[in-house]
Amino acid sequence: MISELCCQQTQVVRAVEAYERCCQRFPTPSSCADAPRSDVLEAWRGLGYYRRARSLHEASAVIVDRHGGAVPNDLVALLALPGVGPYTARAVLAFAFERDVAIVDTNVARVLARAVANRPLGVREAQRIADSLVEPGRGWHHNQALLDVGAMHCTAVPSCDGCPLLASCRWRREGPSSADPAPRTAGAPRRQASFEGSDRQGRGRVLAAALHGPVPHGSIAEVAGWPLDPARARRVVDEMVDEGLLRRARGSVRAEDRPARGTG
Numbered sequence: 001m002i003s004e005l006c007c008q009q010t011q012v013v014r015a016v017e018a019y020e021r022c023c024q025r026f027p028t029p030s031s032c033a034d035a036p037r038s039d040v041l042e043a044w045r046g047l048g049y050y051r052r053a054r055s056l057h058e059a060s061a062v063i064v065d066r067h068g069g070a071v072p073n074d075l076v077a078l079l080a081l082p083g084v085g086p087y088t089a090r091a092v093l094a095f096a097f098e099r100d101v102a103i104v105d106t107n108v109a110r111v112l113a114r115a116v117a118n119r120p121l122g123v124r125e126a127q128r129i130a131d132s133l134v135e136p137g138r139g140w141h142h143n144q145a146l147l148d149v150g151a152m153h154c155t156a157v158p159s160c161d162g163c164p165l166l167a168s169c170r171w172r173r174e175g176p177s178s179a180d181p182a183p184r185t186a187g188a189p190r191r192q193a194s195f196e197g198s199d200r201q202g203r204g205r206v207l208a209a210a211l212h213g214p215v216p217h218g219s220i221a222e223v224a225g226w227p228l229d230p231a232r233a234r235r236v237v238d239e240m241v242d243e244g245l246l247r248r249a250r251g252s253v254r255a256e257d258r259p260a261r262g263t264g
Helices: 002-006 012-025 029-033 037-043 051-067 075-079 086-096 106-117 123-133 139-152 199-210 217-224 230-242
Strands: 246-248 252-255
Touching (some): 002 012, 002 086, 086 139, 106 139, 199 246, 217 230, 217 252
């Protein structure tokens, strides 16, 4: 589950270091749930989107309190964990428990839209088609294969030569001159706003500083990189306090350091 949370909105190559730190520091859900949140945030450093670290912390507490400290192998139970959505829940079931469930991410959705349906697909239809393709006892291999095809061949700009699905791909067989169905399929990535100068950049700066010690209120705008826009810095910090990433203390903010268990 740690690997799936780390890789949400992040390339695997960037997630590896934080994944290894998290596994070393928190080998069990209870060790994560009982750790100060600041420790979890520190282990997460470099990945950004720190709400995922908060979700990992909170999910660990739920796993300990409701599931005896073992990650559940039930879809409904997984979906009830903080930060776990349909893709992550099914990925845990498929790869950790080798269950015969289908996972659909952006890569797989492109494969389904082009090779299987040759038309744009909505979220529910893509999941239904994916579910229908899983052979009993082959869930792990099936999902890994589709992810690889989507990542290596059926990319945003497809590279069809050498694709193992080339002979059966409906989009190629029925005429690739027709409009590519992938960009209009649910889950197609949208252009992300520039990181430089964004709220995400300022949030990361403030949290990185707060992990090393209190950040005085008067220094927040400077630390965030917006010395001429203190109102923006205050807004961002207010959001991070509400999200449980920072807490206020004696005229400053610092990384939230309460354990996940016993905090309500």
